[in-house]
Amino acid sequence: MRQHGGGVGAGLRTFDGSVVRPIPTRFARRIAALRALSPEERHALGTAFAPATVVPPGTDLMVEGDSLTYGYIVEEGWACGYRLLNDGRRQILNFVLPGDCIGVSAAVIRTADHSACTLTPCRVIPFSAPRLAELQRGCPQLGEAFAWSTRLELAMLQERLVNLGRRTARERVAHLILELLHRLRLVGLADGTAFELPLTQGALGDALGLSIVHVNRTLRRLNNEGVIRYRPGVVAAIDLPALARIAEFDEDYLHQAGSPPPTNGAATG
Amino acid sequence: MRQHGGGVGAGLRTFDGSVVRPIPTRFARRIAALRALSPEERHALGTAFAPATVVPPGTDLMVEGDSLTYGYIVEEGWACGYRLLNDGRRQILNFVLPGDCIGVSAAVIRTADHSACTLTPCRVIPFSAPRLAELQRGCPQLGEAFAWSTRLELAMLQERLVNLGRRTARERVAHLILELLHRLRLVGLADGTAFELPLTQGALGDALGLSIVHVNRTLRRLNNEGVIRYRPGVVAAIDLPALARIAEFDEDYLHQAGSPPPTNGAATG
DNA sequence: CGGCAGCTTGATTCAGATCAACGAGAGTGG
DNA sequence: CCACTCTCGTTGATCTGAATCAAGCTGCCG
Numbered sequence: 001m002r003q004h005g006g007g008v009g010a011g012l013r014t015f016d017g018s019v020v021r022p023i024p025t026r027f028a029r030r031i032a033a034l035r036a037l038s039p040e041e042r043h044a045l046g047t048a049f050a051p052a053t054v055v056p057p058g059t060d061l062m063v064e065g066d067s068l069t070y071g072y073i074v075e076e077g078w079a080c081g082y083r084l085l086n087d088g089r090r091q092i093l094n095f096v097l098p099g100d101c102i103g104v105s106a107a108v109i110r111t112a113d114h115s116a117c118t119l120t121p122c123r124v125i126p127f128s129a130p131r132l133a134e135l136q137r138g139c140p141q142l143g144e145a146f147a148w149s150t151r152l153e154l155a156m157l158q159e160r161l162v163n164l165g166r167r168t169a170r171e172r173v174a175h176l177i178l179e180l181l182h183r184l185r186l187v188g189l190a191d192g193t194a195f196e197l198p199l200t201q202g203a204l205g206d207a208l209g210l211s212i213v214h215v216n217r218t219l220r221r222l223n224n225e226g227v228i229r230y231r232p233g234v235v236a237a238i239d240l241p242a243l244a245r246i247a248e249f250d251e252d253y254l255h256q257a258g259s260p261p262p263t264n265g266a267a268t269g
Numbered sequence: 270m271r272q273h274g275g276g277v278g279a280g281l282r283t284f285d286g287s288v289v290r291p292i293p294t295r296f297a298r299r300i301a302a303l304r305a306l307s308p309e310e311r312h313a314l315g316t317a318f319a320p321a322t323v324v325p326p327g328t329d330l331m332v333e334g335d336s337l338t339y340g341y342i343v344e345e346g347w348a349c350g351y352r353l354l355n356d357g358r359r360q361i362l363n364f365v366l367p368g369d370c371i372g373v374s375a376a377v378i379r380t381a382d383h384s385a386c387t388l389t390p391c392r393v394i395p396f397s398a399p400r401l402a403e404l405q406r407g408c409p410q411l412g413e414a415f416a417w418s419t420r421l422e423l424a425m426l427q428e429r430l431v432n433l434g435r436r437t438a439r440e441r442v443a444h445l446i447l448e449l450l451h452r453l454r455l456v457g458l459a460d461g462t463a464f465e466l467p468l469t470q471g472a473l474g475d476a477l478g479l480s481i482v483h484v485n486r487t488l489r490r491l492n493n494e495g496v497i498r499y500r501p502g503v504v505a506a507i508d509l510p511a512l513a514r515i516a517e518f519d520e521d522y523l524h525q526a527g528s529p530p531p532t533n534g535a536a537t538g
Numbered sequence: 539c540g541g542c543a544g545c546t547t548g549a550t551t552c553a554g555a556t557c558a559a560c561g562a563g564a565g566t567g568g
Numbered sequence: 569c570c571a572c573t574c575t576c577g578t579t580g581a582t583c584t585g586a587a588t589c590a591a592g593c594t595g596c597c598g
Contacts, residue, residue: 483585
């Protein structure tokens with residue numbers, strides 16, 4: 001881990017494979033929502049995790065090119081995946097919200113194809129990538145759950161590609177706000193239409209392919225139009241239908257494109 | 270299937286599950302390169318395919334929102350995945366080259382989250398999505414191969430996101446040319462630095478998030494600079510190092526980020 | 539032959555970048 | 569306690585990469 005800003009480096013403990021830990025809650029809920037796991041499977045899954053740690057903002061959890069031996073579940077806080085160009089231009093690829101993972105791909109590929117860093121203080125749970133890969137091999141349910149979640153990631157990336165390729169700044173901003181609102185709702189971090197947005201305008205710009213200045217003006221404009229209420233740190237989607245219209249937002253892609261695939265059971269607590 | 274341009278609609282035959290067909294060659298080679306399959310697995314895989322068909326350019330093989338019951342392997346010709354906005358703006362998400370698939374996600378999700386259409390006449394091999402999903406369940410090797418190829422797709426999408434978000438027109442065009450060159454090489458459709466590019470400038474624009482006019486001018490500029498030689502239908506990467514420098518192109522992401530994951534064997538013919 | 543799709547080029551416009559400056563708050567050190 | 573610095577947000581002025589508008593060209597197909 002490497003830190004960008006100031007802050008104390010919180011050294012992560014390594015795994016102790018012999019210890020079985022309970023499956024992290026948010027993450028468990030997500031997996032369970034996809035596939036019912038047997039008690040043995042849950043137990044096996046538990047062996048892949050290390051104890052949770054808190055890391056300060058601006059910490060790189062994964063660096064492009066590094067070999068991938070472990071990943072993280074983010075239980076609390078925001079992080080993001082990004083790529084850097086030689087001259088410093090940055091593209092944020094995805095925002096990692098509580099319950100999301102960093103480095104799941106480690107189960108499949110050997111080297112990180114992008115970096116990831118925390119944007120706020122984060123409580124993360126490191127997991128062993130080889131262990132997880134092994135588990136997937138032994139437990140088809142788990143493998144399917146991961147295939148599913150990878151597919152979801154793909155759907156989000158596609159949506160973002162459309163955003164950057166063919167939408168105006170105003171549309172992009174509206175779309176991002178709706179994406180975040182819906183994703184936060186799914187994990188119970190937004191109830192109404194307002195939510196905490198712990199992102200600098202610089203980060204927003206790097207996600208949306210816009211300059212800081214233009215992000216600022218676009219937010220202001222949406223503010224003035226009365227469709228959102230933005231203050232640094234907080235947004236509210238005042239006029240949800242208007243926002244959805246502007247962004248042509250269809251939340252289906254976040255709900256995993258229809259019903260879950262055929263399986264044997266429902267979610268477990 | 271729905272066609273955009275003129276042309277004769279080639280009705281696809283439906284599957285006859287009882288017939289075992291040989292695994293399509295390009296596709297087989299790709300899968301084999303990832304995982305060694307046993308004879309039984311190859312046999313099982315063969316039952317998922319329908320006979321090859323040729324479809325004219327401009328044919329929709331998949332439409333956003335449609336339920337996904339089958340997908341296609343493209344054995345010959347170019348196709349693309351795309352999304353359309355209400356006002357007609359189009360974003361091409363990916364180019365589908367010989368050996369690539371359309372609708373693999375059908376094994377995981379129920380409804381297409383994007384459309385796909387042929388750009389040239391294509392020889393395609395329809396496959397049954399449920400059948401393939403079933404096979405994956407029974408054959409972990411196959412499941413892993415697909416997980417792997419999904420990951421590859423994800424890596425390409427990420428690269429494109431960086432392209433659209435943070436690169437200039439010139440850089441984008443250079444990058445696309447290199448991506449296509451390398452991908453075509455991998456399937457033996459480009460040897461030196463030149464290759465057939467059966468894409469209209471409109472299609473290029475829709476992939477790169479640029480207008481037709483600007484694509485034209487950018488190609489011309491790269492031409493004049495002597496880094497490429499472009500004629501409608503054909504490109505040559507004259508100055509490969511210069512192109513790579515312009516695009517900050519790193520071919521690793523296409524070679525599947527390092528060595529293949531641990532497995533039991535090498536490729537089979 | 540006409541019509542169409544794609545390519546090309548010039549002229550003009552505009553969305554968004556860049557440059558520049560300032561203010562507010564947070565942390566740091568004396 | 570204050571001065572200093574840093575990051576972030578905000579706003580104005582200016583510039584520019586790329587879009588749009590417009591027109592003519594080519595080759596192909598019916």
